[in-house]
Amino acid sequence: MLIKRILFIIVFLQSIVFAQSNASIYGFVREKATGEPLSYVNVFLKGTDFGAPTNSEGYYSISFVPAGEYEIVVSMIGYETITKKAKVEAGKDYRYDFFMNISPVAGEKITVVAEREKFKESLTVSGFTFSMKSINSIPGFMESDVLRAIQHLPGVQSITDYTAALYVRGGTPDQNLVMIDGIPIYNPFHLGAIFSTFNTDAIKEAEFIAGGFPVEYGDRIGSVINIVQRDGNANQIKGNANVSLISSKILLEGPLKISKNITGTWMIGGRRTYFDKMFDGVNFIVEKISGEENSLKFPYYFYDFNNKINLNIGNNYRITLISFYGDDVFYYKHRDEYSYEYPEFNEYSYHKESGEFTVKWGNRANGIIWRWLLSPRLVVKNYLYNTRFRFFVDVWGRESEYYIAERDTNRSKVNYGFNTYDYISENSYNISFSYKLSPKHLVLSGCDIKWYDYNLGMEIYGKEWEDTLLYSNIYMKPLDMKYHPFEYHFYIQDKWEINPLLFCQFGLRSSKNTNQTKFYNDPRFNIKYMITENLSTKFSWGIYHQYLTTANPPDETLRLLDVWLPVARGHLPIKAIHNILGFEYLLPNNSYFRIEGYYKDYKNLLELKAEKITVEEEDEGIVFKHVNEFRNAKAYSYGLEILYKKTSGKIQGWIGYSYAVVKKKLEDGNKWFFPKYDRRHSLNIVGFIKLKNNLKLGTTLTYCSGNPYTPIVGKIKEFYILMGGGYYRYFDLYVNNLWLLGEKNSARYPYYFRLDIGIMKRKEKSWGSYEWYFHIINVTMRLNVMTYIYEEPYYEDEVIYEGKKPTVVKYPIPMFPIMPTFGVKFEF
Template identity: 30%
Template sequence: MRRILRSLVLILCLQPAVASAQQAGKHTVSGYVRDQQTGENLIGVAVISPGSGLGTSTNTYGFYSLTLPATDSVRLLVSYLGYAKQKWVAPASGNLTHTFGLQPLTSELAGVEVVGSREEKLAQSTRMGTVNIPLNQIKAVPALLGERDVLKVLQLLPGVQSGGEGTSGLYVRGGSPDQNLILLDGTPVYNASHLFGFFSVFNADALNNVELIKGGFPARYGGRLSSVLDISMKEGNLKEFHGEGAIGLIASKITVEGPIKQDTASFIFSARRTYIDILARPLIWAATKNASGSSATVGYFFHDLNGKLNWKPSRRDRLYLSAYTGYDKFYARYNDTNEGLADRENSGLGWGNLTAALRWNHLLNDQLFLNTHFTYTKYQFNVGIEQESQYRDPQNAVKTDKFNLRYLSNIRDFSLKSDLEYLPSPDHYIRFGGQYILHSFRPGALQVKDNSGSNDLSRLNSVARTMASEASLYAEDDYRVSERLKVNGGVRLNGFWVDRTLYPSLEPRVSARFLLTEEWALKAAYARTTQYIHLLTNSGIGLPTDLWVPATAKVKPQRAQQVSLGAARTLRHKGEEYELSFETYYKPMRNLIEYREGASFLGTTDNNWQDKVTSGQGWAYGGEVFLQKKTGRTTGWIGYTLAWSKRKFPELNQGRIFPYKYDRRHDASLVVIHHISPTLTLSGTWVYGTGNAVTLSQGHFTLDGYGYNQFDDYGPRNSYRMRAYHRMDLDLSKTKKKRWGEVVNSFSLYNAYSRKNPYYLFLQQGSEDEFGNVTRKPGYREISLFPIIPSFSKSFKF
């Protein structure tokens, strides 16, 4: 293995010199591909030289570079789904630069808009476990309460599961939520959920591209075991002002974009907020208000704000400044006035993210592209309660007792990253770079102030802030060995420094495809990954009380390996194209951590969290089938997963292997989006999944014989299965053209046939009447969360 790695590194290091020697008698064409109407860079566009058969594709910033044999003229064909093809011919005189502006197709297929997606065929790519869902499909999938949600659409893909009914958590190939690297414009987002997991933090109107990688990770990604979700924001319209928004049952949103200086600088701004608390506040106040002056207010809301600036100071440079903030707030306020004395209580729970990114793109030469990225991200939650009570002392003077309690936890990162992309020839696409991250962890801080009665207490208990440094270097090459064989090989070197302890990691990554025919390909991939942070959780639904903690001298980093094998084919039927893939995977994991039995985040300020956890290992393996159609009047996909996920901890379940909580044997999904006419769209989804694994009590026992000290006798961990889960959602959308833009009215049905899916189980005690007859048998009872839920939303563009 060491010889292989040394050879790989040597090849990558020598490649630029070898390629330079091969440039004699050749010329390079480079530039950008953009949307003609908005100036937005287009990602993954195919740029082909028809005469030579050579080609490439644009990167994340729309840049392409293609080195061709010396000829009298250069001929290029640019092709991208949803856009008109464009040809370019120019005399060959040294290296050339050309920027393409593609015109969107809006009248193809009887006026039905064709959605855009990556042009590279599935069978041609070396990538495995990678799915790109067009944003137009994401917006067309039926929504819960009118909120179109990116993460809920990803849950419909094979190998991806949700944490429970309606939640937006991602469990990818047997992994946990913390094992997903979620990037927004290259910046990690630590908590991607609103409303206790029911909605994600991403506003689809502000997004440009969504890509999920489940396996075969390229060397440029690191820090997580299970998946990479790479989300890019729009850059802002460089041509003219535009906007879009929506009004739903629980939330509204607005997005505006336009040029600051035409073709040079632009902006985009997006906002979203729920308003159930505002609508319900008068009702709650009126219901609790009484003659004595007592009243109560209870509410919950969340908001999201996205902003981005884009500036082209020169042909070779581009600057981006982007930011995101989102926050959830639950609050309860109580006021009581009696005989001139007031009692007040304010309590609340809040959590949210803050991210910021400054990026600089620079074209060093026609074949070498540099992206430098400085980012900041923070996630924090806090719980607080304030109580104030007035009373009269024996001298009839008014006194006030006060009690304040606050608990908070946070994680902060500063990161500097540079990536270089080198395209010496159509046979090589070389990427290399490095990153440094400064982590700051505060698992918990508890502040108590109490001056009630004879007490005069002010105390701050806090787990000390932990600082950690993470550095990485990587190199990879997407190398076309022959017409049939293409290999993406790379290596990533990581180091994590914490508590005077260094954790190094060398991670080889390789994926390959072999073409059996033009349409059929066999694929294989291997990746070794390391994760230096952990998420401590007592639940699977992503509560804000989950704690992010680092690897320490006592708690080792998580490590995994993943091997994938599969096949892919591009199918054509009646002029329309389908993509079919089959993948199998095996992923062993070690150094996973869980709370010990009975431990939780409570009390972490009194005892070190490291003493509350136990370390173990896990295994995940299975197979996935995916058939997708991206063009035509009817689009969508079918997915099926057969999977196993297991865990083993020496201090849990008596050291025996047990199913992971979200071990799901069968998982199936069907998504259909049909354009009935250019203005009427019907979409539907159907999902089926094996029931979740849970741990149940098998009985009770007492120690004193009187029933005062009762204990549950639990069986093997996760040994009971709930009933299977299945659900159908429907959506009908009608578009109306206006002089100033368009309006889309959508009517959705969540759980259309009102299936009572199990959400959790509780133990129901038995009861008898006065004659000793059993009126209710003891046993477990299933609780369902959502029946059929209709919703209506109105969206608009201008």
């Protein structure tokens, strides 16, 4: 309590001192054509050292400015420079909002100045920011995908083509914090992780941090992916539509005016696959032609929906409402009836059956953000949101039979069903304070309060009637797991400019989960030294804790769904320590080069004991046991990453290389092993080439060394005898084939290689514009190996292989073949 009072007095007195002699210049920078906030714009006072870049909301604040006359310069690559003269008086605050026009050609001087300021100000290590334009320029499977774009960065692995799940620097997908406008999304995938659930047309930018992230991010130990949605056009109603081979998308946006003091913007977008509707249409035509009814329907579709509303209340308040929904739906319905008649026996039977099989999984997130400019130096943000992921499988059926014989009539009916479900819901309130304490110190602090609801269960039921008599009635709940933990997070951070060449950012995040007995403290530290104007070195160290995990098999090849569970009582929270050292170089042609080395130490990792799960019979029926039993593990990873990025000119893109090692050890094992996602070498080349006549070429090339797997080295036969019978005894001989496994993950798949090419052409029309695109995935038609299947070979007795007959043969299961795709995008 004493420390809090002392800090308050220091801040209060310092504020008075600076307020009496200095002024602040602040405001927002937006694009003039759309009103969208512009991030990383350089706003500075010409001829001085005073300046600041805009943040993701377009906000800038230049504080502690002495009295005098200045020229404000606003510059950014691709936009016309704005200059404005300002007379500043001591102790006053001045707000200037700027609207920037797009420039056909950005001057070299402006480009270098803007990029250099961003290069100097950022202390974030291992970061990369995607624009919507760069995401849509990367050739994609069926359509552009933000998570698949991230897969092309150094340090990021994906174990197969059939998943967009990310393995970052030796971590697993459940260790990545994926957010949309600051709200966590627990399963950001469609169709078993083949597609991400984010509509790229609604994305303004995507920020990815592979490690060493600051204290404002918590409850994950791996990486951070924050998807920032567009605010919406502030000047006029606009829209775009996109039709690809798999889905159709539409997005609308426009201004909002409630009163003179309450204005804003809105954006609404949606996407849906249409294979089911096309199938129904073809069915309808076939039925009309043939005259026969066809009940077969395409059983699957997915959709997602985004909505964002911004309300500016006066000059200092802004409220943002966010909604995000996405679902996958598999639905199959069965109907059948038939009858038999035997006149010679005077018998008749009628049978009718029906049933439905439904699988549904998806996300839902709703949130409200309140931003308050308490002063030019103090910004307060409040987040209140609910986010949840759930999946359920529901199967039910009915059967009825009517039997008539000469002296007997019988009616029977059976109803049965089965459902299983998993549900995780997070309710959270967060408040953060960003305070410019002095010209050299920027303080960030805040707290999170979270309430979780986990529900994993299974139900089995059935009823059987003979005539009108209920013959049997069964209801069982073999799985019923519910948890409701609370979490509390507090954090504080100071960004300190020690001198013009040395910058430091240190912070502390303290957290407690009610399943744990104490608070856990996560200190984090970043330092940056400017060796020259264009060359810097960075170092980051930090501790990270995580209180939830997934109950997925550790060696799964296809990550279809995540089953989320809290870290149970008796287990310590998952922990990682990040160590990162790197160098950055800003080249004169607006190119960027980075080399980083990292070492990560993992403690208290949890791995599901799948072999311990049993089904036991109790008084209330069968019950699943040991579902939430995990074994502890530890791991470490290290690597070297190189990134070269070019962001302007006719040729843009990046080249990334990574050398990575990850090893893991189980608590009940005595050997270290390479997990399935260990990959030694990775090379990614991503390029965008501007051609003539609004034609653009995009290409990606990926080469990776093979992932490990556990080989099958042979097979043995297990014989056993079954004896039965009463007066007449019998003996049956059974043979069971058992595969012999080699050492865990001791073999590796062949190397991975894939080349994708895309071409896009844009045309302007009086009503707007349209752009067609054509992508070819896996141009070289290399069939990369996903996994192997093993079979007992069939051979004739006289065939001899080096004197021995093989006991097992493996066959590869390939990933994507060559796949062309095309689509059209309209803007109006």
